[in-house]
Amino acid sequence: MSGISKRQQRLSAVVILLVGIGVAAALGFTAFRKNMMYFYTPSDLLAGAAAEGATLQLGGLVEKGSLRREDGLKVAFVMADCEKQLPVSYEGILPDLFREGQGVVATGRLRVDPATGERSFVASQILAKHDENYMPPQVAASLKTADGKHSCAPFKSVYKPMTAAADAPRS
Numbered sequence: 001m002s003g004i005s006k007r008q009q010r011l012s013a014v015v016i017l018l019v020g021i022g023v024a025a026a027l028g029f030t031a032f033r034k035n036m037m038y039f040y041t042p043s044d045l046l047a048g049a050a051a052e053g054a055t056l057q058l059g060g061l062v063e064k065g066s067l068r069r070e071d072g073l074k075v076a077f078v079m080a081d082c083e084k085q086l087p088v089s090y091e092g093i094l095p096d097l098f099r100e101g102q103g104v105v106a107t108g109r110l111r112v113d114p115a116t117g118e119r120s121f122v123a124s125q126i127l128a129k130h131d132e133n134y135m136p137p138q139v140a141a142s143l144k145t146a147d148g149k150h151s152c153a154p155f156k157s158v159y160k161p162m163t164a165a166a167d168a169p170r171s
Helices: 006-035 042-046 137-142
Strands: 055-062 074-080 085-091 103-112 119-128
Touching: 042 055, 042 085, 042 119, 055 085, 085 103
Parallel strands: 085 119
Antiparallel strands: 055 074, 055 103, 074 085, 103 119
16 A cells, blocks of 8 residues: 555645645736836826836826927927926827827836936827827826816817817808
């Protein structure tokens, strides 16, 4: 007879299986946490809520008059949340709906200038709102006052959507 009973074999197989599942779950959660991106406003980043170099999403409004086109596909603009402004740089093709005064979400990294300590955001992707009524919920919530009204009148779009009655094509 061998020294290990069938019951001990089954028990050791169950223990090995549970350890394997635990290790796989731990690795999965670690990878998920490293790849998760949090949403921040300019006020959050200027207050130091995120570490320099961490990949994150920045949401707010493109400040009117701040868009500067540079060499090639490089652009710079200021993103604001009605309290603070943060310079953003991006290299690439902007979405068709991107314009000043509109809500955008930028994915990228926070950069801090070592000489001056000034913070800026280097975007790798820009997402613009897709119609006149849409704004990411976190951005919309951060722009409202206690009474529920929009607190950023200077940033509102100059775009006026068509209304069915007033602007319908006439035949």
